[in-house]
Amino acid sequence: MFPLIFILIIAVATITGIIEGKKYHNKKIKNTIMRGMQKQGLKKQLIQQNKIRHLDKHFSTALITSRVENAFYIIKQAWSEQDLSSSRAFISDGISEAYQIQFEIQQTQQHRRKIENMIITNSELVGIEADKHFETLHFKITSRADYPIEIKGRHKQTDSWVPLTTKTEYLTYVRLPGVQTRTLPGLIEGTCPNCGSILALSQSVQCQACRSLVCSGEYDWILAKITQEAQWRFQNAKRQINGVSDYQVVDPAFNIPLIEDRVTSVFWRMQKAWLIQNSTPLIAVAHSSYIEKFNQLSTAHFFDNVQLGLCEVSKVQFGEDFDKVSLLLKWQGNKITHTGKVPAATGYYAHHLTMIRKTGVKSDIKKGLHSLHCYGCGAPQSDNYQDRCEYCDSLFNQGEQDWILQDFIPHIEHIIKMKGQEFALSETAQVKSDRIFDPVSLLSGLILVLFADGRVDKQEKHLLDQFVKNRRIAQSVLDEIITAAENGQLDMLTPDETLDASGWLDQLIEMCLADGQVCAEEWKLLLKFGEKFNFLAIDINLRIKRKRQQLYRQSRQTLKS
Structure with a gap:
C-alpha cells in the first residue's frame, strides 16, 4: 500500500512540476517578447533622434514636447471658435483645408461643435523618423474636455450637459532636414522663424516682412497629420511600397509625406463637392476626365462629423503620358441626404484614389509641404477654386506641376476591377508587405x-x-x-x-x-x-x-x- 501511495505522490509532483514549468516558460516568452519589442522601439527611436541631432545639435525632445502641448491648446481653441488665424502658421495645407470644410459642413447643418474646459493629461513623443526628405515626430496626447454642440436657429442654445470626454490623439509634426532649433519664439509662438517678425497671416501664409512661405516645414516644425487613437499605427516612412524605389531613381525628391498631404486636401475638396452638389471645389486638383465623371454621378448626400483615419500610398507606376500613384483612404462619417433627412449612424468607408502627373515632371522638396500653393510662384490657390494661378497664370489641373486626381472609387470596386468577381480569399502567393494595418x-x-x-x-x-x-x-x-x-x-x-x-x-x-x-x-x-x-x-x-x-x-x- 505504501509503495502505491509513494508512486502516486511522485506522479502528482511530476505532473505539477511539468505544468508549472510550462507556465513559467510561457510567462518567460511573453515577458521577453514585450521587453524586446519595447527595447527595439526605443533603439529605433534613439537612432532616428541621433540623425536629427547630427544636423541640429540643439534639438531637444523636452523643448519640442512643451511647444507641441502649447500648439495643441491653440489648435483646439481655433477649431472650437472656427477661426484658424492663430494656428494657420504651423498647420499644413491639408489640415487647414480639412478644418475650413468641416466648418462649412457644420454651418450647413446649423450647428457648431465646440471644445470647452480642455486639459492635457499626458503627452509623449512616441515615434521619430529622419530621412533626406523630412524629419518627422509623432506625439501621443491624451486630453479631457467637454464637447457640446451649439445649435443655431431662432434661439442660440447649447446642450445643457455633456459628459467630460477623454480622448487620445496622435499628432505628426514635420520639418525639412537641417532646420535648426531656435531659442527664440517660432511659428507656434506666432513669430516668423526666418526674420523674427510677428506674424499676421492671411490666406497666403507668407510672412508680411520677408515673404517666406512659413507653413511648409522649411523654417520650423509644422503639424502635418492628426490621427485618432483607434486608427493609429506607427508606419515608418521607409516601409516598402511597390514602385517607390524605382520611381525615386528618376525623381529623387519624390516622397510619401508630400503625396499624403496633397491627397488629404483632395479628400476634403471631395467632401465640399458633395456638400454643395457641384464639382467646382475639385477643379484645381482633379483632371478634366474626373470632373466630367463627377458631374454625371448622383450627389444626393454629403457627410457630417467626418474623420479621415488612414491615407496610405499602395503603388507608384510609370506611364507613357502620365505617371500614377495609387492610395487607399479609410474614413468615417454620418451620411446626410440633401432632402434634410436625419443623419444616419456613423458609417465606415474605404476608397481607392488614383493620382496622376505628366511623365518627366519632378518633385520639388525645397519648399516642404505646399499642397495647395502654386509650384510656379508659391501663391495660394484661390478660395474661388480657379483652375489656374491668379498671379502667374499656371494651370493647376493638367498634371504639369503637381499630382492631380484621376479617379476616386469605393475600394470594393477597385478590388473587383483588379481581381474580377473573386476576391482571392484563399491561400495563394501574395505580394509581401511590411505595412502595419490599423x-x-x-x-x-x-x-x-x-x-x-x-x-x-x-x-x-x-x-x-x-x-x-x-x-x-x-x-x-x-x-x-x-x-x-x-x-x-x-x-x-x-x-x-x-x-x-x-x-x-x-x-x-x-x-x-x-x-x-x-x-x-x-x-x-x-x-x-x-x-x-x-x-x-x-x-x-x-x-x-x-x-x-x-x-x-x-x-x-x-x-x-
Whole structure:
C-alpha cells in the first residue's frame, strides 16, 4: 500500500512540476517578447533622434514636447471658435483645408461643435523618423474636455450637459532636414522663424516682412497629420511600397509625406463637392476626365462629423503620358441626404484614389509641404477654386506641376476591377508587405466576416468585446462599427487588397500577440474567423506558435544587443 501511495505522490509532483514549468516558460516568452519589442522601439527611436541631432545639435525632445502641448491648446481653441488665424502658421495645407470644410459642413447643418474646459493629461513623443526628405515626430496626447454642440436657429442654445470626454490623439509634426532649433519664439509662438517678425497671416501664409512661405516645414516644425487613437499605427516612412524605389531613381525628391498631404486636401475638396452638389471645389486638383465623371454621378448626400483615419500610398507606376500613384483612404462619417433627412449612424468607408502627373515632371522638396500653393510662384490657390494661378497664370489641373486626381472609387470596386468577381480569399502567393494595418480596419473586416450570416450572435459579441478591451480600443468604436454593418454602412471590406484570408489571419494573430500571448477569448475569435474560410484549429495553433516563436527570437536578439 505504501509503495502505491509513494508512486502516486511522485506522479502528482511530476505532473505539477511539468505544468508549472510550462507556465513559467510561457510567462518567460511573453515577458521577453514585450521587453524586446519595447527595447527595439526605443533603439529605433534613439537612432532616428541621433540623425536629427547630427544636423541640429540643439534639438531637444523636452523643448519640442512643451511647444507641441502649447500648439495643441491653440489648435483646439481655433477649431472650437472656427477661426484658424492663430494656428494657420504651423498647420499644413491639408489640415487647414480639412478644418475650413468641416466648418462649412457644420454651418450647413446649423450647428457648431465646440471644445470647452480642455486639459492635457499626458503627452509623449512616441515615434521619430529622419530621412533626406523630412524629419518627422509623432506625439501621443491624451486630453479631457467637454464637447457640446451649439445649435443655431431662432434661439442660440447649447446642450445643457455633456459628459467630460477623454480622448487620445496622435499628432505628426514635420520639418525639412537641417532646420535648426531656435531659442527664440517660432511659428507656434506666432513669430516668423526666418526674420523674427510677428506674424499676421492671411490666406497666403507668407510672412508680411520677408515673404517666406512659413507653413511648409522649411523654417520650423509644422503639424502635418492628426490621427485618432483607434486608427493609429506607427508606419515608418521607409516601409516598402511597390514602385517607390524605382520611381525615386528618376525623381529623387519624390516622397510619401508630400503625396499624403496633397491627397488629404483632395479628400476634403471631395467632401465640399458633395456638400454643395457641384464639382467646382475639385477643379484645381482633379483632371478634366474626373470632373466630367463627377458631374454625371448622383450627389444626393454629403457627410457630417467626418474623420479621415488612414491615407496610405499602395503603388507608384510609370506611364507613357502620365505617371500614377495609387492610395487607399479609410474614413468615417454620418451620411446626410440633401432632402434634410436625419443623419444616419456613423458609417465606415474605404476608397481607392488614383493620382496622376505628366511623365518627366519632378518633385520639388525645397519648399516642404505646399499642397495647395502654386509650384510656379508659391501663391495660394484661390478660395474661388480657379483652375489656374491668379498671379502667374499656371494651370493647376493638367498634371504639369503637381499630382492631380484621376479617379476616386469605393475600394470594393477597385478590388473587383483588379481581381474580377473573386476576391482571392484563399491561400495563394501574395505580394509581401511590411505595412502595419490599423486596428479599426482589421476589426471592421473581422466584423464583416462574422456578419456574413446577417448578424453577430451573443457569443461573437462577447469575444469581440474582450478583443477590443485587450487591444485598448474604445468600446464605443466597436459598437459603432457593428451598427454600421447592420445598416449597410461598413464599406471597408478587407484591410488591403494584397491580403487574402490567409494573410489576413496572420495579421490578426500578430495583433493579438502584441502583449506576448493569445488569450482564450482571442483564440476563440480566431477560430470563428477560421471557420468562415475552412481553416482548421490545428492550422491556427501552428500559425500562432510559429509567429510567437519568431517574435521571441527577435526579442531575445534585441535584448542581447
